[in-house]
Amino acid sequence: MKAKLLAILLMLSLVGYGQSPVRGRVTDENDQPLPGVNVLIKGTTLGTVTDASGEFRIDNVPADATLQISFIGYTSQELAVNGQSNVAVKLLPDVTSLDEVVVIGYGTTTVKELTGSVAVVNGNDLTALNPVRVEQALQGQAAGVQISAASGSPGAGLNIRIRGFTTNGDNTPLILVDDVPYDEDGLAALNPSDIETINVLKDGTAGIYGVRAANGVILITTKKGKKNAKPTIDFSGYYGVQQTTKRMDLLDAHEYAVLKNETYASGGGTPPFANPNLGKGTDWQDEVFEDAPIQNYNITISGGSEKSRYAIGGSYMNQQGIVGGDKSGYRRYNARVNFTVDILPKLTWENVLLYTNERRDMLPEMGIGSVLFNTINANPAASPWKEDGSYAFLEDVSEVINPLAQMANTFNRNTVNKVVGKQEINYKINDNFEVTGRAGYNYALVDEKQFNPLVYYGANKAQNTAANAALEPNLTKVSDDLSIPVYNNIRETRTTYFNYNFEAFLNYNRTFGVHKIKATLGTSMLGYDNRSLTGTGYNVPYNSNDFADISATESNNYLNNTSSWQDRTRLLSQFVRAEYGYGSKYMLSASVRRDGSTAFGANNRFGYFPAVSGAWVLSEESFFQTSAIQFMKLRASYGVSGNDKIRPNGFLSLLDGEGVYPFDNILANGVAIGRIGNPDLKWETTRQANFGVDLNILQDKVSITADYYVKTTKDLLFQPDISAIVGAYGAGSSTPIINGGTVRNRGLELRIDYHTQLAENLRVNIGYNITTIHNEVIALPPGVDFFEFGSFSVGGGTATRMQVGHPMGYFLGYETDGIYQTQAEIDERGVTQDPATTSPGDLRFVDQDGSKTIDFSGDTDKTRIGSPIPDAIMGLNVGMNFKGIDFSATFYASVGNEILRNYERQLPMSNMLTYNRGRWTGPGSTDEYPRLTTEATRNNVLSDFYIEDGSFVRLKNVQLGYTLPRAIVNRIGASRLRIYVAANNLLTFTKYKGFDPDFSNYDPNVSGIDYGFYPQAKSIMGGLNLTF
């Protein structure tokens, strides 16, 4: 009824005042055109969107009409037409836009009405950082989101952790790109410049995603184009050169020879170098690291008609490795077609389609046998080359091979072809009801090809696959009287990852006076079908990668083999959410989701995940009248969510045990139960409480968001020892996976954004965020005191523990108390420290248990010597605009985490870090670095000597750009041209001795062990953004 009245009034007004077209142009604070800005006649649905030149035209505008001009990220404006036919509008950025849309899962809300804790990151902010993968740019952009590299090699994944470690299992959040699930690895397929926004659901309200939401939810939306917009062509590209962020400080040949002589002499041996004056020798890091190019080009065409909008684009990215160049390079082609059509007035069809082709080459990384391990430990007195030009053998350090030869002999390539898409239909039943149905799919074909040529690195090297330098094959015995040669081989694996989902949901939205009601009801089906087939063929012709394909190998070689695997998991869900708002003051939201998954045991196949949240906008209250605060909202939420990323079929007793016995002297393959089943097996459950406040002060120049969270995850999955009488200890058998154990994360998040105009054309914005993480294991399965993980050195036992009262993966080892200076000090200390292995110059360990003896066989004198979990992580973004010049800098910091230095191989002849220059050489020489000797000592046990402060501050990106004046740009037919220079990872401030403190391992229990990490690159780039 009201609507009808309005229409009549409107018609009357049209008749009464006459109409005419209005043209206009919208620009930003730098007088640059703003395309895609919404222009609407106030009180109607009539309007348009600005084109690439920032221009618009609306016909039949009443002379007294008011135009509403709005654009995400900018303060909306209203403009009275007053009979003008040509208007100019300048929009100013609004970092505190309260009307900004926030995606909350199966619906949206605004910053103003949001009751949960959601971080919103604008895609343009990410693209500006020139990331290869979107997560790289997300680091430091959103409070509560911790991102660290799993490797610095091109194409490698990152570890995304939202609000700490919630599980000893898979901590990866749920990632949905246009509502299609991606795994973390799969994010590589995404071109960062396709991204419109990223919303990170961090608190209990993520529970609308139920059993997948415990690690948080990342919702990524890609660009879709705008209605009524002329086609816009955006081209962007950059080219850069990368270097390692750091080289380790290693001994040169002279220092090496001197120290090795000392080492041997101290152990009573013969000094190996008669003449230690060997000069600088070989700098293996010089030999291995190289300057590697990186380049990226995107083109996007977007626009729309009255009934449709589209964004079509393609990109090319190529990043070579700073180690090995194309031997660790990454290349990606990417094509996207997004279009949305109003098929009927109320029926919209949205299509999203992405095709990606990726290629990644990999070298051995991390730990013993990796290229960088060999680089660090190689003898600097040795030449990389023999006189005949072939690769030298490094025979004096048994575990180290020539890293240059190793790189040359590595052929390991993954190729990914991926198609991801979504078909979505949205039907607006009436003003209140809207129904959405969609089908999404994500299909990836991953081809891995690894050629293992016959290689020989010198006598007694474990990596040798040939019997000798002439590359003759080894023999293997296949029966008592037959031996056959083991030739080179090629292993090819094809894995298809496929997931599909069907979702349907109904949204209801109605306002009765001051009461605003929204409701959502829906269902979802999600399936994963993954399968893999591997074949290995022997004897590639000529031992050459040019022929490395199974088709070229010996089809009947006895050693050829195949294998395969497949898994199928399914998730079925129903969900409902109700939201209520009273005026703009009070908001309340409640949701519940029911999830059932094939991953869970029969007794626990379905779970319910409720969440409630509320907000109170204090600044709307009449009693709250202060000019100091423009907006203030208090938020609280509590929700239950789950983690379903548990091993498929973990609940079943499978017949994959080993039951082999010889009959007639021939092994018969029997059948036995493998892991004992557990029909009660279920998801991990996370309960999270969140309290937040949003504040805008200083005339909206400063906005602050603060949150305190307590997140407790119980029912963690373990396979503890159980009573043997259930029979879990046969060959190939294991104990059941059980739910038991709890971990808690709590902390504070704070985000402050400040923007101001300092002068006529000088705008400055600063964004700062900090997250504290306090992680503590609360409970483990009954009877289990701790679980041990990781490894230190070779055969050095475990390095970390998961134990009640401590953070996950904390380091357990000996605490040192300086260096023994004299024999008298050892004798008179009153604490016995294994006299046979202790001499002056050795580390002095603390007697933790007061037993007056340092116990090296048990754990009683070990203590917590560090935690890999930072106390706080921080991000700082600074931006400045002056006329056409823009400058930005992004910093990221991690504070209070420790790293275990585990890349040194303490073999007699391996190279060493330069801290050994300061080794103990006699009483009073140092209280920090132990003596060097070949004698047996306890200096190599895991102690705080190997634990380092892993804190760092890194200038992730710094960029200086210039947008050419419009007059010049128009001459080449373009509407905008920006050129820039940028640098990624230019500066890193850290005390850490290793390559790169910004790393983590996927397993949270060993996340802080540095096995010799491939460092991230520092790159200097030049690029341009061009719009037609």
Added chain:
Amino acid sequence: MKKTLKAGTLFICGLMAAVSCDDFVNVDPLYTRSADNFFRTPTDYQQALTGAYDPMQTSYLDLWIGEIASDNSIAGGEGVTDTEGLHQIDAMTHGGVNNELRSLWRWMYAGVTRTNYIFENRDKLEFDDKARIMGEASFLRGYYYFELVKFFGAVPLIVDRQLPPGEVSSQVRTPATEVYAQIEKDLQAAADALEWTTPVKGRITKGAALALLGKAYLYQNKFTEAATVLDQVINEGGYDLFNNFETMFRVVNEGSKETVFDIEYVGVEGGSYGCFVCLEGFAAVGFHGIRGYDGPVYADGNSYNLPTKDLYDAFESGDPRRDASILDIEAFIAAQEEPGKIKYVTGAGGHTGYYNKKYLKRSDELGLGDNDLTSPVNHKVIRFADVLLMAAEAHNRKPSANDNLALQYLNRVRTRPSVGMAALNLTGTALTEAIYRERRVELAGEGLRFFDLVRTGKAAEEIDGFEAGKHEVFPIPQDEIDLAGADWQQNPKY
């Protein structure tokens, strides 16, 4: 508005339909045989049975402990912390924390569970060969429980079903007599179902079942019953003593007429120190090998389970079984053509100069991979000589003793070709003692001595450190007591 309602109703109905679509998530894993989805063909039964045989291939522990705990041998090895559990047992200082005893406990219960898995599903299918399969399964369960009761005394008795983890805490330690009752029942069932001979080498026979049953009776001092079943083995089994005592243990003479029950091993699959229960080779043989050995005939090993001088001296003079059972390394080297070229080292775990020659790693009997782990030599658990001596003892000690028959059995062992010792003529306890002595020398190094000493009440006088009332059984692994949470009492005095 009506239209809206209608659409909404339809939609919600759709949701309701989805709710009843829970079948979407009730699917079986692809291409995967699960435990509940098995026993569909006779082959399935046979495969499950093969799986139940597999845990027997951990018998190196049975052999070692049976010797090392006794006066026959010392633990040996690299040092006193090299397989520390054996050194503790050697010194009779073992307690509830002992890796070897815990492994034995775990693996024997794995065997029990694998046989129970078959019994649990025995009614799923009927087929021709089923009686044999169930018979072999019965034997295996009897064997595993016999090992458990022999080592630990009262143990939880779980029969014909797999124990759900949730029921562990309600399991009590079943008295040894009841465990033995089940063993007797199983072995009798096996004997009833099986034939004296099998066309497949390695399969359990009626003779194996009856011989083990006889042994089980003997361990309970049920001499009359023992005599009966052992006589049956001797008279009906078609077994005989092998004509060469020394070479009887070689791979080439496997499956001879003297073999009543052996555990089969082969050397064609490599092995790993990470998984002893996975081995297909006999770990005892490689570990018995001479440490650091470089020379003819034998091969390098870990010098475990080294015979004592006490055992060496226990042989009557002229008994060829001494030099067939025990290798005197120095004497052997001295007798070679170029003694100076032969090298070996001694481990800090002890050295006697003697090695267990019946199960000693030889250069012509090596398995693939790490040949400490992959010996193809079978473990002869019950030889016909053992059956004869057990029968002799049973006839001698049964209430209505038949010393004539006992003596006949004893002398058959002593006087056989390749041994050729003089026949004895004794009765009563003198005969008993002679049988005990004969058992020691005939069966030296075969893992029987400790249990023989215990069951005959002679352990305390023969074994240093043996405390009567305590060491007759080994302690239940303390971790197992804790994990069970069922208030099991530890064995006395541990």
